[in-house]
Structures are given as structure tokens and as C-alpha cells.
Amino acid sequence: xxxxxxxxxNSASQDPGVASGVPAIPxxxxxxxxxxxxxxxxxHRDSDRPRTESEAxxxxxxxxxxxxxxxxxxxxxxxxxxxxxxxxxxGSPSGVTYLGLPGAAxxxxxxxxxxxxxxxxxxxxxxxxxxxxYGTMVYIRCA
Numbered sequence: 189x190x191x192x193x194x195x196x197x198n199s200a201s202q203d204p205g206v207a208s209g210v211p212a213i214p215x216x217x218x219x220x221x222x223x224x225x226x227x228x229x230x231x232h233r234d235s236d237r238p239r240t241e242s243e244a245x246x247x248x249x250x251x252x253x254x255x256x257x258x259x260x261x262x263x264x265x266x267x268x269x270x271x272x273x274x275x276x277x278x279g280s281p282s283g284v285t286y287l288g289l290p291g292a293a294x295x296x297x298x299x300x301x302x303x304x305x306x307x308x309x310x311x312x313x314x315x316x317x318x319x320x321x322y323g324t325m326v327y328i329r330c331a
Contacts (some may be wrong), residue, residue: 198208209292225251230323248330
């Protein structure tokens with residue numbers, strides 16, 4: 189019993205509900221599309237998206253800043269991490285783009301990029317646990 193409890197405390201990348209990923213290919217999204225100052229908010233139900241976008245705009249007075257990383261990625265936080273890390277955009281054979289640590293795409297610590305425009309992007313977590321806790325995140329570019 190204690191061993192199984194300890195095993196369940198391992199990192200999200202070992203989440204039993206998430207596959208170990210797929211080979212990453214170059215992303216069609218440039219890291220520059222994510223660099224900037226963003227208002228951020230999250231929702232759990234698709235019907236809440238319009239309200240969440242409005243809330244994200246209001247968060248621009250306390251904007252989340254994404255900078256370019258030293259190796260060509262972007263500097264952002266992973267789930268439950270207080271320090272920023274360099275994350276990369278990873279394409280996948282299915283055409284989905286992921287944001288996460290270098291390596292395979294669609295791993296538990298990754299976020300799937302759902303939409304991206306000049307003024308916003310939306311991500312959802314690959315890990316079911318992170319998705320349940322954080323929801324779908326909307327980033328609205330601040331003026």
C-alpha cells in the first residue's frame with residue numbers, strides 16, 4: 189500500500205493516464221507568436237469561453253510576460269513550478285502543436301495549442317490531472 193502511494197507521487201510525466209508521447213517534428217507555429225505580455229484566464233466548460241476571454245483582458249494590469257528563451261524556445265512556467273523554464277513548440281505527426289520541454293510531443297507536462305492568432309492563443313493540458321486543475325487557458329495579448 190505504501191509503495192503504491194509513493195509511486196503515485198511521481199512527476200506528471202509518469203501520469204498513468206497519459207501516453208509517453210509521440211515523436212516531435214518541427215512546429216508550424218513560431219515561438220515569436222507567443223512572445224509578449226498576456227492577460228491569462230482559464231475555463232472548464234466551453235460555454236464559459238467568452239466570459240473567460242473578457243476576464244483575461246482584465247488581467248492585463250498584471251500581465252504574464254513570455255520572453256524568448258536562449259535556445260529559441262519561450263520562457264514559461266510548467267504546472268506547479270515556481271521557476272520559469274525554456275519550453276519549445278513541438279509539432280506532431282497528427283498536425284497538433286504542443287508546448288513543453290524538449291523531447292517527445294504530447295507528454296504529460298505538455299500543453300496542446302488549441303488556437304493561435306496575433307492577439308490570443310489557447311492551450312489545454314495533456315495531463316488529465318493538470319487539465320482538471322487548470323482547465324483550458326486563454327492568453328489575450330495586452331496593448
